[in-house]
Amino acid sequence: RSSDLEIQKQIAKSEERLKLSLWGSGDEMWDWDIETGQIYRSNIWGSLEFPQDGQRSGTESGESNIHPMDQDRVREALNKHFYGETDHFEAAYRVKGKSNDWVWILDRAKIVERDENDSALRMTGTIKNITNFKQAEEQLKLFERAIQNISEGMFILDNQFTFVEVNKACCDLSMLTKQDFVGQLFNFDLYPDSYSEQIRTILKQQGRWNNEVESVKGNGSSFLMELSIDAIYDEQGELSHYVGVFSDVSRRKQQEEELRKLTNNDLLTNLPNRSNLMVTLGNLVKRDSHHTLMVLDLDNFKKINDSLGHQVGDDLLIQVSERIQAAVPSHTSIYRLGGDEFAILVDKNPDIGSSAVLAKNVIHAFETPFDLVSERVVVGLSIGIVLYPEDDQNEQALLRKADIAMYHAKSAGGNRYQFYSESLNKNAIRQLEVENLIREGLKDDLFEVYYQPKIDLKTGQMAGMEALVRLNHPEHGLIPPTKFIPLAEENGLIVEIGDIVLKKACFAAQKWRSQGLFSGRVAVNLSSKQFALPDLQLRIESILRLTQLPAANLELEITEGTVIKEPEKAIKVMQQLSKMGVSLALDDFGTGYSSLSYLKRFPIHTLKIDKAFVDDIDKSDRDLKMVDSIITIAHNMGLSVVGEGVEEPSQLNILRALKCEEIQGYIYSKAVTEIEFTKLLRLDANNQQLPPKSVKTN
Numbered sequence: 064r065s066s067d068l069e070i071q072k073q074i075a076k077s078e079e080r081l082k083l084s085l086w087g088s089g090d091e092m093w094d095w096d097i098e099t100g101q102i103y104r105s106n107i108w109g110s111l112e113f114p115q116d117g118q119r120s121g122t123e124s125g126e127s128n129i130h131p132m133d134q135d136r137v138r139e140a141l142n143k144h145f146y147g148e149t150d151h152f153e154a155a156y157r158v159k160g161k162s163n164d165w166v167w168i169l170d171r172a173k174i175v176e177r178d179e180n181d182s183a184l185r186m187t188g189t190i191k192n193i194t195n196f197k198q199a200e201e202q203l204k205l206f207e208r209a210i211q212n213i214s215e216g217m218f219i220l221d222n223q224f225t226f227v228e229v230n231k232a233c234c235d236l237s238m239l240t241k242q243d244f245v246g247q248l249f250n251f252d253l254y255p256d257s258y259s260e261q262i263r264t265i266l267k268q269q270g271r272w273n274n275e276v277e278s279v280k281g282n283g284s285s286f287l288m289e290l291s292i293d294a295i296y297d298e299q300g301e302l303s304h305y306v307g308v309f310s311d312v313s314r315r316k317q318q319e320e321e322l323r324k325l326t327n328n329d330l331l332t333n334l335p336n337r338s339n340l341m342v343t344l345g346n347l348v349k350r351d352s353h354h355t356l357m358v359l360d361l362d363n364f365k366k367i368n369d370s371l372g373h374q375v376g377d378d379l380l381i382q383v384s385e386r387i388q389a390a391v392p393s394h395t396s397i398y399r400l401g402g403d404e405f406a407i408l409v410d411k412n413p414d415i416g417s418s419a420v421l422a423k424n425v426i427h428a429f430e431t432p433f434d435l436v437s438e439r440v441v442v443g444l445s446i447g448i449v450l451y452p453e454d455d456q457n458e459q460a461l462l463r464k465a466d467i468a469m470y471h472a473k474s475a476g477g478n479r480y481q482f483y484s485e486s487l488n489k490n491a492i493r494q495l496e497v498e499n500l501i502r503e504g505l506k507d508d509l510f511e512v513y514y515q516p517k518i519d520l521k522t523g524q525m526a527g528m529e530a531l532v533r534l535n536h537p538e539h540g541l542i543p544p545t546k547f548i549p550l551a552e553e554n555g556l557i558v559e560i561g562d563i564v565l566k567k568a569c570f571a572a573q574k575w576r577s578q579g580l581f582s583g584r585v586a587v588n589l590s591s592k593q594f595a596l597p598d599l600q601l602r603i604e605s606i607l608r609l610t611q612l613p614a615a616n617l618e619l620e621i622t623e624g625t626v627i628k629e630p631e632k633a634i635k636v637m638q639q640l641s642k643m644g645v646s647l648a649l650d651d652f653g654t655g656y657s658s659l660s661y662l663k664r665f666p667i668h669t670l671k672i673d674k675a676f677v678d679d680i681d682k683s684d685r686d687l688k689m690v691d692s693i694i695t696i697a698h699n700m701g702l703s704v705v706g707e708g709v710e711e712p713s714q715l716n717i718l719r720a721l722k723c724e725e726i727q728g729y730i731y732s733k734a735v736t737e738i739e740f741t742k743l744l745r746l747d748a749n750n751q752q753l754p755p756k757s758v759k760t761n
Contacts, residue, residue, distance in 0.1 A: 091190045130157035167197040220305040224249040238281035253277045270294035287313045329399040332384035340398040344458035354410040354451050355418045358465040362443035362477035364403035390428035422446045422480035443478035454483050504534050511535045512567045513734035517727045520719045525747040527583035530568035531734045557590045569610035580744040586618040591625040600639050614644035622650045630661045641666040670697040674708025681713035694721050730755045
C-alpha cells in the first residue's frame, strides 16, 4: 500500500514538473478524446481559442478561426497522420486571436491510443506561439531577397578570406557564376600579390577597407569597381566573416571625365579653356614658379566670321589652334580663352628673349594663308606678353595685364607682339573708365546734342547747323567728344551713340520746322562703323519716319577717311542714301588721300574744308592756295563748300573772297544746347544776324 502511495506521489510530481515545464516554455498542451470529442487544455493562453479545423474542434462546414489559406493544409496533415501516413502531426499556421489579429502557431501532436481496429481513440499535442519566429523569418527572407536583388554586388568571406556566398549582382557584374566564387581565396587579380596581402592585413587590423580598384570580368575585360569590405563579429566578439559590397563605376568615371573635359576644355578645338588656365596659373603662383603668359587675338576675325559665315569661322579657329601648336615648343601649353582669343603658357626658360623669339615664330607661322572652303585668307595675330613675377604676383592680374598688352599691340596696327609695361596699364585703366562712362551714358540717357550754326556768307543768315554730341555726366560734368569718341569708335559703341544723336537731332529739327524757325538742313556725322552697317539705310528711314523730318532737311557728314578705305563700296552706299533724298557732305576734306577720279563719282553735295587748313589761311600762302584750289575744284564739280573752325575775321574775309558758300566756327557761335540754339534761330528769323567776333581759342 505504501508503495502505491509512493507511485502516486511520483506521478503527481511528474505532472507538476510537466506543468511547470509547459508554463515555462509558454506552450499549451491539449488532450483530445476522439470518441467523445472533448478536448482538455492546460496552460491555456487567454488570447486564443482552440483551432477550429472541423475535426478536433468546430464543424467541417462551420466557420473556422484558421486562416483561409492554411485550412486545407492543416486538414491534410491531420488526415495523413490519422491514416498512418506520418509518424506524427505537425503544422505551422495562422489562427485568429481574440483581438482579431492573426497568430502564428506550431501545432504538434500524436495519436497515443487506438482500438483493436486501429481506429484513433486519443490524440495529445502542444501548441506553440511562433509569431515572433515567423516575423523574424519573414524579415530574414526579405533581407535575403533584397541582397539577391540589389544592383550592387555583394559577397561574404570567411575569416580566412575564402568566398562562402555571393549575390546575383556580384555574378552579373563580374560575369562569373556562384561556383566560380565559392571556395576561392579573395584576391585582386590585376595587382601584385603583395597588394592583396596588404588589404587583408588592413582588414584584420582595422575591420574595414574601401577604395576604387580594377577587376577582371569573366570575359577577360576589366572594369573599375568601388569596393567596401567590413568585418563581421559573432556574439562573443570574435571575427567570423567579412562582407563586401561593390559597384561598377566605370561609366560614372567616364561621365566624370567627359564632364571634366566639358568644364576644362574647349569643345571646338579641344584645347584647355580659360578656367583650366586660371587653375594652372594659380598653381604656378602658389609654387612661386617663374613663367610667361601670352594672350593672342586674331586680327579681323570678326570680319571673316561675318562675311564667310560662322561654320567657316569655326573651321578657321580649329586651323589656328593647330598652327599655334605646330609653331611652339612641346613644353609650352596652349589654351583657347573664348572667341578668337588664345593663350600660351611657358614655364620653362620664361625669359624676355626666348619669349620674344617664340612670339615672333607664332606671328611668322601666320604669314601662310589658311585654306578655307571658299577661299584662302591671311590672318594676323596680336600678342600681349606678361612675366611672373616681374609684372604681377596674382593670376587674375597677370591675365588682365596680358590683355592690356595685347590690345596695345592690336591698336598699334596688329600682327605684332607687345610686352606689358605700367604706362600701358595706366592708359588702359583710363580707357576702361571712359568706356564705363559711355555705357552708363547709354543706359541713363546722358548723351546730349549740341548745335553749331552754319552761316551763309552771302546773306549772313543761318543756313543750317551741325549736330555735335556731348556726354553730360551728373558727377564728371560735360565730357568733350575728343575724350570718348575715339574709344567708342574702337569698341563699336559709336553705333548706339550715332543712333541717339541722329534721332535727337531729327526730332529737334522737325520741332523747329513746325515752329517756322528753320527750313534748312541739320548735319549729322556718320562714323565709319555706322557707314559699314548693312542696314544703315533702314535705320535712317526708320528714324525719319519716327521724327517726321523730311529727308531733304537732313545732311549726313561722312569723313574722307571713311569712304577712301573701300571707295567702290562707299559709292554704292552713298548712292542709296542719296536716292532717299538725304544730302551728303564729305567732311574733313584734304586730310585723306581721295583721288579726283573717285571724288567726281561720289554722289555728294558739299565739301567741308578741315579746320587744319583754315587755321593758317591768313598766315600761310601755301595754305591759302590749297584752300583756293579745293574751293575751285568743288565749284567745278558743282559742289558747295563749308569752311570749318573759322575763328578770326581775317579767315572769314578770305573765305568770303574765295567764294566759299558757308562757314561755321567760334567766330559766330560755339556749339550750344537745344534751348540756346532755339534762341539763335529766333534771332535769325527776325533778321537779326549773328555778329562775327574774334574768339581765338586754344
